[in-house]
Amino acid sequence: MKYPDVVKLATVNADGYGDRTVTAVVDVEACFIKRAGYEHGSNSEGETSDAAVYLLPTNSYVLASKDSLESMYIMFGTNNWYRIKSANVAQRKLLNNKIDNVYCRLEKVAGLAYVSVS
Secondary structure, eight states: OOOOEEEEEEEEEEOTTSOEEEEEEEEEEEEEEEEEEEEEETTEEEEEEEEEEEEOTTOHHHHHTTTSGGGEEEEETTTEEEEEEEEEEEEOTTTTOOEEEEEEEEEEEOOOOOOOOO
């Protein structure tokens, strides 16, 4: 599989008040897939958007945090934030215990406070 995109995988911690703070950001090669739609109902209009991402399964940070991906966030592009809703780590337990792919379902969220350090 080809991984043409680069996403930022953000580790987030919440304080006692529920405010989330980004504690670590790592660039990961990925294949990002976005789906968008439009809905109208109850006298309101809105844009619906969800996404999915395949993360590079050989990335050391992805491998180290494969059991806690659901608590992380993805930033794609300039300021598009997504929360990892579910993660599926495809590991061949019976053959060689190798991880073939890491698939994450995402949901669009408001951006978090994050200062880019270049």
